[in-house]
Amino acid sequence: MSSPFATRLARWMPRLAVAPGFALSFAFIYGLIAWNGVLSFSASRLLPNYEFVGLAQYVALFESERWRVALVNLGIFSGLFIGVGLALGLLLAILLDQKIRAEGALRTIYLYPMALSFIVTGTAWKWILNPGLGLEHLVRGWGFESFTFDWLVNPDMAIYTVVIAGVWQSAGFVMALFLAGLRGIDDSILKAAQIDGATLPRIYWRIIIPSLRPVFFSTLLVLAHISIKSFDLVMALTAGGPGFATDMPATFMYAMSFSRGQIGLGAASATIMLCTVAAIVVPYLYSELRGERR
Amino acid sequence: MRMTPTRTPARSTTRALHIAAVATLLCASLAARAGEVEVLHYWTSGGEAKAASALKATLQGKGHSWKDFAVAGGGGDSAMTVLKSRVVSGNAPAAAQIKGPSIQEWGNEGVLANLDDVAKANNWDALLPKVVSDVMKHKGHYVAVPVNVHRVNWLWANPEALKKANAKMPTNWDEFFVTAEALKKAGLIAVAHGGQNWQDFTTFESVALGVGGADFYRKALVQLDPATIKGPTMLKVLTTFKKVKGYTDKNAPGRDWNLATAMVIRGEAGMQLMGDWAKGEFIAANKAPGKDFLCAAAPGTGNAFTFNIDSFAMFKIKNTANLQAQKDMAAAIMSPEFQETFNLNKGSIPARLNMDMAKFDDCAKLSSKDFVATAKGNTLVPSIAHGMAVSSAAEGAIKDVVSQFWNTDTMTPEQAMDRLVAAAKTK
Numbered sequence: 001m002s003s004p005f006a007t008r009l010a011r012w013m014p015r016l017a018v019a020p021g022f023a024l025s026f027a028f029i030y031g032l033i034a035w036n037g038v039l040s041f042s043a044s045r046l047l048p049n050y051e052f053v054g055l056a057q058y059v060a061l062f063e064s065e066r067w068r069v070a071l072v073n074l075g076i077f078s079g080l081f082i083g084v085g086l087a088l089g090l091l092l093a094i095l096l097d098q099k100i101r102a103e104g105a106l107r108t109i110y111l112y113p114m115a116l117s118f119i120v121t122g123t124a125w126k127w128i129l130n131p132g133l134g135l136e137h138l139v140r141g142w143g144f145e146s147f148t149f150d151w152l153v154n155p156d157m158a159i160y161t162v163v164i165a166g167v168w169q170s171a172g173f174v175m176a177l178f179l180a181g182l183r184g185i186d187d188s189i190l191k192a193a194q195i196d197g198a199t200l201p202r203i204y205w206r207i208i209i210p211s212l213r214p215v216f217f218s219t220l221l222v223l224a225h226i227s228i229k230s231f232d233l234v235m236a237l238t239a240g241g242p243g244f245a246t247d248m249p250a251t252f253m254y255a256m257s258f259s260r261g262q263i264g265l266g267a268a269s270a271t272i273m274l275c276t277v278a279a280i281v282v283p284y285l286y287s288e289l290r291g292e293r294r
Numbered sequence: 295m296r297m298t299p300t301r302t303p304a305r306s307t308t309r310a311l312h313i314a315a316v317a318t319l320l321c322a323s324l325a326a327r328a329g330e331v332e333v334l335h336y337w338t339s340g341g342e343a344k345a346a347s348a349l350k351a352t353l354q355g356k357g358h359s360w361k362d363f364a365v366a367g368g369g370g371d372s373a374m375t376v377l378k379s380r381v382v383s384g385n386a387p388a389a390a391q392i393k394g395p396s397i398q399e400w401g402n403e404g405v406l407a408n409l410d411d412v413a414k415a416n417n418w419d420a421l422l423p424k425v426v427s428d429v430m431k432h433k434g435h436y437v438a439v440p441v442n443v444h445r446v447n448w449l450w451a452n453p454e455a456l457k458k459a460n461a462k463m464p465t466n467w468d469e470f471f472v473t474a475e476a477l478k479k480a481g482l483i484a485v486a487h488g489g490q491n492w493q494d495f496t497t498f499e500s501v502a503l504g505v506g507g508a509d510f511y512r513k514a515l516v517q518l519d520p521a522t523i524k525g526p527t528m529l530k531v532l533t534t535f536k537k538v539k540g541y542t543d544k545n546a547p548g549r550d551w552n553l554a555t556a557m558v559i560r561g562e563a564g565m566q567l568m569g570d571w572a573k574g575e576f577i578a579a580n581k582a583p584g585k586d587f588l589c590a591a592a593p594g595t596g597n598a599f600t601f602n603i604d605s606f607a608m609f610k611i612k613n614t615a616n617l618q619a620q621k622d623m624a625a626a627i628m629s630p631e632f633q634e635t636f637n638l639n640k641g642s643i644p645a646r647l648n649m650d651m652a653k654f655d656d657c658a659k660l661s662s663k664d665f666v667a668t669a670k671g672n673t674l675v676p677s678i679a680h681g682m683a684v685s686s687a688a689e690g691a692i693k694d695v696v697s698q699f700w701n702t703d704t705m706t707p708e709q710a711m712d713r714l715v716a717a718a719k720t721k
Binding site for chain 2: 045046047048065066126130131132133150152153155238239241242243244245255258259260261262
């Protein structure tokens with residue numbers, strides 16, 4: 001083992017082992033991101049071409065009514081999806097943390113939706129929310145003839161049905177993360193607070209929730225990227241309809257690039273999506289990494 | 295090399311494998327010399343697959359081999375994505391199912407083969423109406439072959455339902471609303487509709503043709519003339535179009551077209567505006583045309599015809615043997631035998647004029663008669679909702695506006711016209 005060749009091999013082995021994976025990910029992730037960026041400045045239509053048109057695709061993008069709808073929908077969806085998802089997940093976690101019976105079973109039930117793919121969730125909720133088949137039909141069958149719940153087919157409300165299905169899917173997952181966080185809090189702090197005479201809500205509000213800050217951060221990160229790239233849920237639930245009322249940037253990008261022969265425009269929208277994700281992730285990573293160095 | 299008895303079986307197996315491998319290679323190269331066509335298509339459903347195998351048999355009869363490259367997904371989006379990756383990597387299939395102005399878009403990319411010699415030898419110019427052959431040509435040269443003609447402006451109806459409502463088959467839009475009102479009063483859904491943007495657009499197209507006529511249709515939806523798009527006729531078209539929505543049920547959004555057809559088949563709904571592929575659903579449910587279901591041109595479009603033509607575009611390929619197979623395939627597609635077999639299975643009518651229609655049903659006969667008549671009378675127009683009239687980018691933008699107008703009750707026809715003008719400028 002002590003021959004110079006062996007030592008050199010031992011030193012190079014890890015690098016050799018990592019190199020192919022690194023090269024592949026470099027080419028197929030960063031290389032393709034760069035290619036997409038180049039295409040977004042080109043006049044590409046059906047196939048990629050490299051006729052440079054400057055910012056024309058971005059101008060066309062922001063003049064497009066459909067893209068504006070997609071951006072507004074993204075705002076509504078991510079705001080509610082993240083907000084309601086966090087609140088509901090935290091509430092479920094706190095309730096489960098009260099040393100109740102059958103906690104294991106309940107935890108599994110709450111977590112189960114996460115095991116489904118968004119396609120399944122979307123299809124199931126499409127049936128549940130369809131006025132002629134699902135909830136509305138059922139309640140009317142019970143005798144409440146005037147009951148109306150037609151959000152799925154109402155262009156102004158359809159985006160909220162996507163929120164409902166999304167929150168249903170992810171609340172259990174958020175709950176699991178928070179539950180882990182809650183279990184990690186040192187009991188002695190809580191005991192000390194109780195001895196000092198703090199009420200239970202006060203203990204939660206001033207001690208427990210603030211100490212869950214790292215969990216909030218990671219949950220926020222996971223939910224934010226799910227909401228920005230949300231595609232399958234919308235496709236299965238509403239396919240962007242009625243009209244294009246529930247279009248999202250990801251479905252817009254797909255439609256433009258692959259069915260309308262406007263690869264340049266699609267590439268521009270993909271770049272904007274990447275920038276949106278980066279705007280959230282980069283500051284977060286920066287703060288995390290700086291924290292580590294300290 | 296010493297052979298011991300114990301090792302013989304292993305050796306002989308290896309040798310057999312070698313021989314098999316060499317034989318396979320030989321066979322493959324022989325087959326290549328005979329000519330092979332690789333055909334990308336998205337005919338994967340029952341009747342469609344049968345139709346495709348008719349073409350396969352014809353080519354095999356000429357000694358060529360057929361390499362099937364079927365990509366599932368009726369709309370063809372996924373097939374087009376696969377095709378793009380193949381063409382970009384320099385490995386185009388011999389033929390691919392591409393239609394309408396997309397043929398021009400592919401032609402502009404410079405990847406399509408020139409079929410002029412086949413066309414000349416078989417006299418395609420005389421066999422196809424000019425509107426159709428124009429679509430098949432890029433810069434005056436044939437690059438694609440039509441396999442069928444679908445008529446889009448059809449109205450389907452359930453005679454039982456009409457009888458129950460004491461109503462008759464409408465021939466113009468005023469009569470349509472009388473019939474629809476009667477059906478509604480009889481407790482039925484008057485118009486079966488699937489609220490997907492292309493179905494909204496299909497309905498819009500039939501209304502535009504019925505209310506405005508072929509000249510208006512051509513000016514507004516093919517030439518995209520801004521003054522026509524924002525004119526009084528378009529206002530009437532949009533108002534009529536929106537009025538149709540009042541006779542659909544509110545569960546329509548997201549419904550597939552064949553489920554809407556099923557509502558007519560079951561007699562829950564009275565009528566449906568849909569292209570002649572709907573006939574396949576009636577036939578599959580063992581219904582007879584004229585008796586169990588009625589077909590007629592969409593209201594007001596009796597002397598006009600919106601066409602949706604499936605076609606195969608031929609790509610430039612390098613291998614000379616395959617080149618001959620490709621030309622033979624182009625010729626075979628236009629042959630009367632293939633056009634008949636294929637369209638009997640697909641539910642559409644032959645693209646070739648002067649065909650014997652004896653084996654076809656009454657709806658197809660009417661369709662064929664109108665196709666020939668409108669080709670002469672210059673009222674044969676391309677369907678915008680099915681990718682025949684304008685570029686996919688402009689079509690998509692217009693489809694967005696039409697669908698938004700259909701779905702948004704607060705949008706006025708005037709606002710819709712302004713947006714249509716803007717959408718028509720999409721390049």
